[in-house]
Amino acid sequence: MSESPPAFETHGLTRTFPGHVEALRGVDLAVASGQTVAITGPSGCGKSTLLHLLAAIDVPTGGSISAAGRPLGEWPDLSEYRRSYVGLVFQFHDLIPRIPVSANVELPMFWTGRSPRARRERARELLELVDMGFAAHRLPTEISGGERQRVAIARALANDPAVLLADEPTGSLDSASTERVIDLFRALRDEGRTIVIVTHAVEVAAVADVVVRMRDGVVVEADPQARPPVVLGNADGLDRQAPDGRAHRARQGRLGRG
Amino acid sequence: MTFFGLVVRNLWAKPVRSIGLALAVAFAVMAVVTLAVTSSGLEESAAAIISVGKADLTVVQKGAADILSSTIDKNELTSVRSTRGVANAVGVLVEIERINAANPAFIEIGIEPSDMAAFGVTLVAGRTYGATAAHEVMLGWRAAANLGLHVGSTFKANGTTNTVTGLFSTGNAFGDAGAMFPLPAIQGYNRVPGIVTLVFVKDVAGEKAAAVARRIEYRLPELTTIRTASQFGRADRTLVYLQAAVNGSTVLAILIGAVIVGNTMLLSLFERTREFGLLRAVGWTRWRTVSLLASESLILAVGGAGLGVGLSFMVATLLTHLPVLAGLLTPNFTADAFARALFTALGMTVVGALYPTIRAAVLPPIKAIQYE
Numbered sequence: 001m002s003e004s005p006p007a008f009e010t011h012g013l014t015r016t017f018p019g020h021v022e023a024l025r026g027v028d029l030a031v032a033s034g035q036t037v038a039i040t041g042p043s044g045c046g047k048s049t050l051l052h053l054l055a056a057i058d059v060p061t062g063g064s065i066s067a068a069g070r071p072l073g074e075w076p077d078l079s080e081y082r083r084s085y086v087g088l089v090f091q092f093h094d095l096i097p098r099i100p101v102s103a104n105v106e107l108p109m110f111w112t113g114r115s116p117r118a119r120r121e122r123a124r125e126l127l128e129l130v131d132m133g134f135a136a137h138r139l140p141t142e143i144s145g146g147e148r149q150r151v152a153i154a155r156a157l158a159n160d161p162a163v164l165l166a167d168e169p170t171g172s173l174d175s176a177s178t179e180r181v182i183d184l185f186r187a188l189r190d191e192g193r194t195i196v197i198v199t200h201a202v203e204v205a206a207v208a209d210v211v212v213r214m215r216d217g218v219v220v221e222a223d224p225q226a227r228p229p230v231v232l233g234n235a236d237g238l239d240r241q242a243p244d245g246r247a248h249r250a251r252q253g254r255l256g257r258g
Numbered sequence: 259m260t261f262f263g264l265v266v267r268n269l270w271a272k273p274v275r276s277i278g279l280a281l282a283v284a285f286a287v288m289a290v291v292t293l294a295v296t297s298s299g300l301e302e303s304a305a306a307i308i309s310v311g312k313a314d315l316t317v318v319q320k321g322a323a324d325i326l327s328s329t330i331d332k333n334e335l336t337s338v339r340s341t342r343g344v345a346n347a348v349g350v351l352v353e354i355e356r357i358n359a360a361n362p363a364f365i366e367i368g369i370e371p372s373d374m375a376a377f378g379v380t381l382v383a384g385r386t387y388g389a390t391a392a393h394e395v396m397l398g399w400r401a402a403a404n405l406g407l408h409v410g411s412t413f414k415a416n417g418t419t420n421t422v423t424g425l426f427s428t429g430n431a432f433g434d435a436g437a438m439f440p441l442p443a444i445q446g447y448n449r450v451p452g453i454v455t456l457v458f459v460k461d462v463a464g465e466k467a468a469a470v471a472r473r474i475e476y477r478l479p480e481l482t483t484i485r486t487a488s489q490f491g492r493a494d495r496t497l498v499y500l501q502a503a504v505n506g507s508t509v510l511a512i513l514i515g516a517v518i519v520g521n522t523m524l525l526s527l528f529e530r531t532r533e534f535g536l537l538r539a540v541g542w543t544r545w546r547t548v549s550l551l552a553s554e555s556l557i558l559a560v561g562g563a564g565l566g567v568g569l570s571f572m573v574a575t576l577l578t579h580l581p582v583l584a585g586l587l588t589p590n591f592t593a594d595a596f597a598r599a600l601f602t603a604l605g606m607t608v609v610g611a612l613y614p615t616i617r618a619a620v621l622p623p624i625k626a627i628q629y630e
């Protein structure tokens with residue numbers, strides 16, 4: 001882990017929206033490769049903005065982002081970066097309603113040189129992974145919110161990205177659906193994938209190796225936390241140890257790794 | 259799912275709008291193509307007058323409004339005849355007259371009996387009229403059949419009553435549907451003594467027709483020569499204007515269609531802004547995202563063009579059956595008409611897609627994602 005460059009590293013990252021809205025005011029953050037990071041903080045503190053910058057769908061007004069040790073500006077092709085380095089899961093509204101679930105999962109695989117047939121098979125495989133194989137031919141409007149979220153995760157994994165970015169993936173889900181999505185993230189984590197999750201939910205944050213707290217556009221705290229203990233409402237974090245889960249991550253190797 | 263499948267899905271999601279756009283394109287294409295094929299038909303029937311003579315080249319007045327208003331006087335005819343390389347020159351007067359509702363544009367040719375052989379006319383019944391006879395006429399065999407007349411019948415034309423002395427054949431459908439009169443008689447009826455409309459030059463004595471044509475044009479600058487249908491415009495300004503009108507209305511159709519295509523594309527863009535942001539976020543490039551939108555319009559345009567040609571075919575056929583137009587319009591569906599249909603449809607798509615495409619291309623993904 002120490003040899004490979006961090007999945008992300010930001011320095012003094014700022015994003016000011018028109019009208020002097022300073023969504024980010026100098027974020028310094030490092031996400032190690034293979035780490036699972038939860039970003040929490042009050043509404044409006046800039047979590048989504050940060051995630052969008054990491055996903056390269058927005059451009060910072062200041063500071064720098066490196067991914068895999070390379071400044072984003074030096075990536076030759078940002079479309080390729082969005083397609084293959086990161087997989088992004090939005091909070092809601094992110095499936096195209098008029099095409100079937102499986103076609104939605106195929107979307108990132110267009111223009112990757114895969115044949116339509118290979119795309120279809122891969123989509124099928126991913127849907128099986130998130131237990132959504134049964135709904136492959138349904139329209140997104142014909143499945144539940146929790147199921148949609150699992151489909152969105154399948155889509156984010158389409159090109160086997162190094163990093164999975166998720167913005168409040170359980171924000172609109174009931175507890176049963178939330179539990180299934182958490183299981184999925186836990187499995188992905190154990191497989192060694194780098195994950196950044198923006199979440200308000202304590203039980204989602206509990207999956208993370210590190211919990212990053214933000215307020216008013218800056219990181220106020222970055223706590224390593226122990227796993228597996230899930231201590232609801234525990235705020236001290238002092239007696240936790242650095243994670244040592246790498247060993248049993250290797251056993252998995254199944255999720256999304258095609 | 260393939261890219262094409264995606265395009266079709268997107269179109270099918272808004273069937274009324276998609277069909278509406280295709281129909282708009284189809285109507286524009288129909289208008290343009292109908293105009294083009296009917297004017298091409300007009301051009302062809304005008305050009306047919308020339309083909310009646312089976313000549314190596316035809317001499318007409320330069321820049322006449324239309325070929326039938328060409329005037330060539332006796333001296334000019336003599337000069338043409340005496341031009342080196344010209345073995346035989348036949349001067350004819352051509353008039354178009356409305357005989358009845360079924361024959362709104364009946365062709366009447368004034369020609370000397372002695373020129374008939376050179377003109378390619380053969381007698382099939384009765385006798386030839388006298389060179390200076392009045393009130394005598396010969397009918398083409400088709401005209402006789404159409405009018406229900408035969409040798410000995412009377413035929414009212416040019417304000418006079420004429421006796422049918424014989425029936426002729428030229429081997430040309432257009433000529434066979436007309437009548438022939440003694441030249442001085444028809445010149446008299448039309449008060450143009452000594453004037454002919456066209457001079458058919460035959461047997462250019464082993465020389466290239468082009469060389470003889472140049473010689474005639476040099477000696478008689480008021481006249482011009484026609485050897486092919488495409489040279490017809492030299493003698494018939496009306497057809498030139500008609501062609502210009504067809505081209506002008508094509509441009510107009512493209513502009514109007516472009517507004518419709520552009521509007522529809524913008525509407526799609528606004529409705530699906532978030533979706534385009536999503537595609538960008540999952541790694542589609544700007545242009546690939548835009549090409550999705552553009553392909554949707556392109557498919558509707560090409561479909562609309564096909565439909566438009568079909569509609570035009572129906573409308574043109576319908577027009578030829580309208581009593582007021584019967585016998586005047588013969589739509590001429592050429593490859594050019596199909597090319598024009600495609601050009602019109604693609605033109606309106608390209609022009610109409612310009613603004614929405616640029617707009618979609620410059621849209622930052624984050625703006626699209628945050629768009630509500």
Ligand SMILES: Nc1ncnc2c1ncn2[C@@H]1O[C@H](COP(=O)(O)OP(=O)(O)OP(=O)(O)O)[C@@H](O)[C@H]1O
Pocket residue numbers: 017018021022023041042043044045046047048049050628
């Ligand atoms: N396009 C924009 N234009 C102007 N201001 C914006 C824009 N996007 C976000 N903001 C502002 O930036 C700040 C941070 O927004 P962001 O969406 O990152 O918050 P968040 O932490 O994700 O909040 P939540 O938990 O409610 O999702 C907010 O004050 C928001 O109003």
Ligand SMILES: [Mg+2]
Pocket residue numbers: 047048049167
């Ligand atoms: Mg947010």
